[in-house]
Amino acid sequence: xxxxxxxxxxxxxxxxxxxxxxxxxxxxxxxxxxxxxxxxxxxxxxxxxxxxxxxxxxxxxxxxxxxxxxxxxxxxxxxxxxxxxxxxxxxxxxxxxxxxxxxxxxxxxxxxxxxxxxxxxxxxxxxxxxxxxxxxxxxxxxxxxxxxxxxxxxxxxxxxxxxxxxxxxxxxxxxxxxxxxxxxxxxxxxxxxxxxxxxxxxxxxxxxxxxxxxxxxxxxxxxxxxxxxxxxxxxxxxxxxxxxxxxxxxxxxxxxxxxxxxxxxxxxxxxxxxxxxxxxxxxxxxxxxxxxxxxxxxxxxxxxxxxxxxxxxxxxxxxxxxxxxxxxxxxxxxxxxxxxxxxxxxxxxxxxxxxxxxxxxxxxxxxxxxxxxxxxxxxxxxxxxxxxxxxxxxxxxxxxxxxxxxxxxxxxxxxxxxxxxxxxxxxxxxxxxxxxxxxxxxxxxxxxxxxxxxxxxxxxxxxxxxxxxxxxxxxxxxxxxxxxxxxxxxxxxxxxxxxxxxxxxxxxxxxxxxxxxxxxxxxxxxxxxxxxxxxx
Amino acid sequence: xxxxxxxxxxxxxxxxxxxxxxxxxxxxxxxxxxxxxxxxxxxxxxxxxxxxxxxxxxxxxxxxxxxxxxxxxxxxxxxxxxxxxxxxxxxxxxxxxxxxxxxxxxxxxxxxxxxxxxxxxxxxxxxxxxxxxxxxxxxxxxxxxxxxxxxxxxxxxxxxxxxxxxxxxxxxxxxxxxxxxxxxxxxxxxxxxxxxxxxxxxxxxxxxxxxxxxxxxxxxxxxxxxxxxxxxxxxxxxxxxxxxxxxxxxxxxxxxxxxxxxxxxxxxxxxxxxxxxxxxxxxxxxxxxxxxxxxxxxxxxxxxxxxxxxxxxxxxxxxxxxxxxxxxxxxxxxxxxxxxxxxxxxxxxxxxxxxxxxxxxxxxxxxxxxxxxxxxxxxxxxxxxxxxxxxxxxxxxxxxxxxx
Numbered sequence: 024x025x026x027x028x029x030x031x032x033x034x035x036x037x038x039x040x041x042x043x044x045x046x047x048x049x050x051x052x053x054x055x056x057x058x059x060x061x062x063x064x065x066x067x068x069x070x071x072x073x074x075x076x077x078x079x080x081x082x083x084x085x086x087x088x089x090x091x092x093x094x095x096x097x098x099x100x101x102x103x104x105x106x107x108x109x110x111x112x113x114x115x116x117x118x119x120x121x122x123x124x125x126x127x128x129x130x131x132x133x134x135x136x137x138x139x140x141x142x143x144x145x146x147x148x149x150x151x152x153x154x155x156x157x158x159x160x161x162x163x164x165x166x167x168x169x170x171x172x173x174x175x176x177x178x179x180x181x182x183x184x185x186x187x188x189x190x191x192x193x194x195x196x197x198x199x200x201x202x203x204x205x206x207x208x209x210x211x212x213x214x215x216x217x218x219x220x221x222x223x224x225x226x227x228x229x230x231x232x233x234x235x236x237x238x239x240x241x242x243x244x245x246x247x248x249x250x251x252x253x254x255x256x257x258x259x260x261x262x263x264x265x266x267x268x269x270x271x272x273x274x275x276x277x278x279x280x281x282x283x284x285x286x287x288x289x290x291x292x293x294x295x296x297x298x299x300x301x302x303x304x305x306x307x308x309x310x311x312x313x314x315x316x317x318x319x320x321x322x323x324x325x326x327x328x329x330x331x332x333x334x335x336x337x338x339x340x341x342x343x344x345x346x347x348x349x350x351x352x353x354x355x356x357x358x359x360x361x362x363x364x365x366x367x368x369x370x371x372x373x374x375x376x377x378x379x380x381x382x383x384x385x386x387x388x389x390x391x392x393x394x395x396x397x398x399x400x401x402x403x404x405x406x407x408x409x410x411x412x413x414x415x416x417x418x419x420x421x422x423x424x425x426x427x428x429x430x431x432x433x434x435x436x437x438x439x440x441x442x443x444x445x446x447x448x449x450x451x452x453x454x455x456x457x458x459x460x461x462x463x464x465x466x467x468x469x470x471x472x473x474x475x476x477x478x479x480x481x482x483x484x485x486x487x488x489x490x491x492x493x494x495x496x497x498x499x500x501x502x503x504x505x506x507x508x509x510x511x512x513x514x515x516x517x518x519x520x521x522x523x524x525x526x527x528x529x530x531x532x533x534x535x536x537x538x539x540x541x542x543x544x545x546x547x548x549x550x551x552x553x554x555x556x557x558x559x
Numbered sequence: 560x561x562x563x564x565x566x567x568x569x570x571x572x573x574x575x576x577x578x579x580x581x582x583x584x585x586x587x588x589x590x591x592x593x594x595x596x597x598x599x600x601x602x603x604x605x606x607x608x609x610x611x612x613x614x615x616x617x618x619x620x621x622x623x624x625x626x627x628x629x630x631x632x633x634x635x636x637x638x639x640x641x642x643x644x645x646x647x648x649x650x651x652x653x654x655x656x657x658x659x660x661x662x663x664x665x666x667x668x669x670x671x672x673x674x675x676x677x678x679x680x681x682x683x684x685x686x687x688x689x690x691x692x693x694x695x696x697x698x699x700x701x702x703x704x705x706x707x708x709x710x711x712x713x714x715x716x717x718x719x720x721x722x723x724x725x726x727x728x729x730x731x732x733x734x735x736x737x738x739x740x741x742x743x744x745x746x747x748x749x750x751x752x753x754x755x756x757x758x759x760x761x762x763x764x765x766x767x768x769x770x771x772x773x774x775x776x777x778x779x780x781x782x783x784x785x786x787x788x789x790x791x792x793x794x795x796x797x798x799x800x801x802x803x804x805x806x807x808x809x810x811x812x813x814x815x816x817x818x819x820x821x822x823x824x825x826x827x828x829x830x831x832x833x834x835x836x837x838x839x840x841x842x843x844x845x846x847x848x849x850x851x852x853x854x855x856x857x858x859x860x861x862x863x864x865x866x867x868x869x870x871x872x873x874x875x876x877x878x879x880x881x882x883x884x885x886x887x888x889x890x891x892x893x894x895x896x897x898x899x900x901x902x903x904x905x906x907x908x909x910x911x912x913x914x915x916x917x918x919x920x921x922x923x924x925x926x927x928x929x930x931x932x933x934x935x936x937x938x939x940x941x942x943x944x945x946x947x948x949x950x951x952x953x954x955x956x957x958x959x960x961x962x963x
Contacts (some may be wrong), residue, residue: 143659143673164675165563179612183925186905214612214947217635217656252581279903331900332884387860387886387898427857458818458855487855488818492764493801524770 079155086162113278137552142485153369179216182209239272240559243357247552249295252535254546259298266292266308270321277325280332291315295550301536302504302512304363305550307356312507321376335383343397346383347415347433351453352463352484357556359484359557361532364502364514370447370467370478372437373399390420393436399439409439426455439480445470451477459489474507494522511539526559598628602647602665603926604921606653606911607953608929609641609652610946616641616652617946618668619920619929621913621954625944628668633662639681640962643955646689646956653680653694653963660694660705660712672710676703682912682962684725684734687751693723693734693939702736704752714752719745724783724825724962726793728808735784735793735907738823739869742780744795744804746811760797761816762805774799781963782825787850788832794848796823796837803837803846805853815853819846827868829875830916830958836875845886847893861886867909869959871916873935878921880907885921885932899937901930912959919959922949 157511188196188203196203202217218226244267251260273285294309295301304310313319322338337346342369353365360366381395395411403409415433420426431451436444449467456462464481482500490497504512516534523529532552599605599618605627615629616637617838628852634637636654639937643650643665650663652677660680662672669837677696680703684693692705702722721740727749736745736754742763746756760781767774769865779798784806786793793806796819803826805815821841826848828835835848843863849856864878869876876898877886883905887896901907910921912934919932927947931940951962 024746066699142670144677216612216948217637332898387895389895419894421857426855427859445778458858492766493818494764521766523766525773527769 050558057286057426076150076152077190078154080150080253082159083155083162086159086166090162091168100165129193158207162172176479179214179218181212181214183212184208187209193221195495217499221226231315233276236273241270241272241309241357242556242558243268243554243556245361245552245554247306247361247532249305250549250551252547252549253546254538258546260548261395262298264293264295264306266290266294266306266312268308275446278327278477280328282326284322284326285320287318288321289316289318295548297546299536300540300546301538301548302506302510303502303514305361305367305534305536305548306552307361307363307366308354310363333384334388335385336380337383337395338380339378340376341379341381341397342373343379343381343395343411343413344371344373346381346393346395347413347431347449348372348449348465349417349431350430350465351429351452352461352498353453353465353480353482357554357558358520359496359498360482360500360516360518361552361554362500362514362516362534362536364465364478364504364512365480365482365500368449368451368465368467368478368480369504370449370469370476371413371435372445372447372469373397375399375401377401377409377411378406379411381412391417391476394418399437403439407438408441411437411439420454422454428452428454429558433517442472453484455503459487460485465502471507476506478504490519494520496520496522509539510541513537513539526557528556528558530554530556564888586733587668589717595696596619596667596669598668602643603822603914603955605954606929607641607643608922608945608949609638609649609951609953610927611637611924611950612950614638615946616650616668617949619942619945624931624940626879626942626945630663630668632670632672633657633673640948640951641681642683642685642960643953644685644689644692645687647890647955648689649707649931651683651685651692651694653683653696653938655679655681660692660703662692662705662707663708673702674705674710674712676705676712677701677715684727686727686731687729688731688733691731691749691752693725693727695725695736697721697723697739701738702747702895706774715941716747716752716754718754721778721780723781726784726786729786729790733808735795735808737781737783737795739780739782739798740778742778743798743799744781744784744793744806752788756811758804758806758811758813760795760813761800761802763800768915769877779822785826785835786832790829792850792853794826794828794835796826798822798824801839801841802877803835803848804943816853817848817853818854820844820858822866827870827959830870831890834893836868836877838868838877838889840865845875847875847887847888847890848864859888859893859895859948862898866907866963867959867961869910869912869919871912871919874934876910876919876932876934878910880909883907887937894936897937899932899939901939908949909951909962910959911954911961914956914958916958920954922952 042174054341127163159260185213187208188199189206189483190200190203247264249262251258270292271287275283277283287313290312295305295313296309322341324337324341326335328335348368348371353360358367377398379395379397383393385391394414396410398406398409399411400409417431420428420430434448436446438444447469451465453461453463461484466479469476480502482498482499486496499517502514518530518532520528534550537547598761604621606619606621609619616632617629618627620627623670632654635656637656639655641650642651648665650665652661652785653790656659658678660674660676661670664671669671676694677699679698680694680696682695692707694703695701700719703712706713715727717823719736720738722930723739725735726735732749734747734749738745742760745754748755749917752804770929775865781795781797784795785795793808794803796803801819803817803819804813807814819837820839826835826837829957833850835850839846844858845861846855847857861877862882862884864880865877867878869943872882873890874886877889883902885899885901887898889896904923908922908924910919912919917934921930923930928941928943928953929945929949953960
């Protein structure tokens, strides 16, 4: 029994051993194969990830290359955060921007809501695919921004006025040193300013504008019709007149605070003063007429400013009334009233432009003073025979419940008559009663042969939207001239100036002149008219 | 008295506590700002200067006029406008050529966050509770909304046209956006950060079609909407239309238009609530607007290229950028009160007024300086080398904080 059992146990053991061996023989190779397969699969996955990572890196490199192309090659123009990202595999430490001394560096350590070590929140510099994708996203956005606004990154060079200290040995110091004298020099400076192409172009155009001669044109065409309303039936009536004028202005800055100006005027056509006897000009343009269809130099002068701009001096051929007897509502035949009595004060007695000088003291406090002289007769041999001298004091006031007002008082002398100096005085006032309504007035007296001539005018100007279009201006005015010889003139005019564009204006005028001539005869005329004015 | 074992135990305990304390201290060094790190203890004590070409913010002590620190933002950032949050914690600026917003700690002057925003960020504004920082991106026609709690950009408000300035209502519920490329004021719902209305200012004149060079050329629309000091109305000037529109913020509609001079740049509010001023660059005048009557009280001569108006000591100071002059006006008599010559061949930028209404701090870019004007005596002091091309200044709680 024991042997049987031993034998039986041995047989069982053999069977068990065989089974185990068989199992081992089957399973071990399969495990080994499985391990081999797994190893192969693992290698393939790694290779695939490497390929994807390499693709991302290639994409990054392409983006970075494009960004470098768009920005400058200079490291100054490429933010260092991008430089660090441009070489991710180099694992270079994050560089802080080049920083002038004394400035505050972003410090490490936690701060509320942000990481000062990485204020831009850039994705970390690793080869993790998600980090690479994040970086691609950032770079794509950056690329989009750069492509949207192409900018220049070259350093900008500009020359500046600097104060330096020169010692006795000729050494230059930025700060004062013993024995050094302070002086001014000019020095180039470079800055790193990125500007768009349009900014550069605008700057170039503005610079060119500053250095060129500016040309302006003021052209006007005035058509008027004359209808006699009373008086001598033999006097002309039902007449049409047309006058065309073109002013060419040239302005150039020739030195610090110094400007040259010239006004060439050409005028042609018919004007009512040729055949209708009035004390003042019916058409203010006629005052410019010297020679038909010829260009003449109306003004040519130099203006310079001194005393921090408080004192301006003008010398050359000029119209002194451009500086004196100003008025905000009735001063310009090209945009306001057409009748000369509502443009100037006849008591000024200055009928033509000439060589002269004027100084204007204006500290911008509201008070201003002007003084000047001018040749008043171009046929005179010298200024001794035709010296027109004039002074004015002006004041900007603001009366209660009204807007601003300009009050001017002038005095003048003139020896052009050949009988010594004759004087005159006057005032010119414009007072804004409301934002849309301005009251104006003039008064003047002038010494004549026996007695004094006198003049006054007044009226209203409406603007600031008191019309069809925002830029429209219209006005009503009345003027009366009384000569020592008992001649009188009463002028009334209304106009409406349509502001078609900033450069083109069309105005309609209606004026009536009543002349009371010596002997008591009266002559009345109605003048409807149209003025087309281009100013550019 | 003590056993050796007890002494050793206590010593060991102390060593452990000490080590833990040291470790904790090392771990949390910045949980509170160390005194040595603080460069500006009181945010109201400094003038902030934004330097366009040195790409930094400079901080000048108001009392000593010394630069106490600068924060460099990065190369070619070209910051445009600087502003402090109403709670005084942060100073922010938009980097126009970096298309990013920069957030600086107002005490340590550390740059703590840079956030990509829209294209060419310039002017900006904070909600009154300091929570929202609205960064306008004029060339991107958008506003980037930055949450100052998380310091992240949470939204971009699109649909604007060259948004130049943003004004929050005093309660912070709405923000008004001046669109310089259009003729309407945008109303933004601050809860949702969404453009909810466009306020139409005025009709164009019928002759506009005859003047394509003006109306189809460069648009000069609305720079900013500004509240009257009593908060009752919002005023917005339109350059092309030559008007100031008075807007009722309760209904967000125009109740009146005031015609001013040509090409008003924008409106500036006087501090006493009586008057506002528009510098009119088209005709080189200023229009003084009576805020009670809502009409022009005076139109006075001024200079070319005006970029700002400051109020102090009962006067208005109007900056004529290219002429080198600051024009002065008496705000009681509404008359001219002279002009100050700042320099020859200089370019004046913008200024801020101190909270006492005594001094103006004017950025003068060509000489890299800030000009300090005493409003009462009109004496001038110049602080040089503040940085390259200072473009603007800012003082916390000043009533004249603005940019170009």
